[in-house]
Amino acid sequence: MVKQQRAARTRHALIQAAAEAFTRDGFASASLAAISRRAGVSSGALHFHFESKNALAQAVEDEAADIFGRITQEVALGDRTPLQGLVDVTHVLMSHITEDAVVRAGFALCRDVTRANDAVLRGAWERWVEDALDRAEQAGQLAEGVSVTDAATAIVAATVGFEVLGSTQEQWLSREAVARLWGVLVPRIVRQHEQGAISCGPNSHGSPRRTSVLPRSN
DSSP: OHHHHHHHHHHHHHHHHHHHHHHHHOTTTOOHHHHHHHHTOOHHHHHHHOSSHHHHHHHHHHHHHHHHHHHHHHHHHSOOOHHHHHHHHHHHHHHHHHHOHHHHHHHHHHTOTTSOOOOHHHHHHHHHHHHHHHHHHHTTOBOTTOOHHHHHHHHHHHHHHHHHHHTTOGGGGSHHHHHHHHHHHHHHHBOHHHHTTOOOSTTTTSOOOOOOOOOOOO
């Protein structure tokens, strides 16, 4: 049990260190030696857990996807309407990108052209947005003439743009920026009689809190 706990802590430290390195230096320039030093472990320990830098990057993406899944699961357990849930998740996700190195790196790796990848995390976000809008349409929340595809395109493009711009200008990920986005979108995509029930700001209707990264056993 002690060995398993130590292995889980080492793996967690390596994922955290790799996330910081991939975000700061990019996948190609990030050094395994520097990552192991930052994690406070030997190079041998790194290779025991991860056979290559690509495997380490995949672990970062997987951890980020797990966190994203926990965020959306919390919303599913609440009593929010589909559109309020979408607003709330957007706020929480941008907060994670700002404060959580793993989530930030997960999205950064999606757009890193030096590494072949399927942009799984971004794809998961796109699918979740589309699903939320599908549910909103079924609940009669979408304004007449607004299609799920059109609304999803606007929301995904805007939020991915926030993530990219926020990598160098953090104000793009702020609560105020996200609230302004929804302040523009809600009158255009939501039925008029539903608009008053949608709060564009953070922490509305008991929105989910930041979900911490939990070490996983090896």
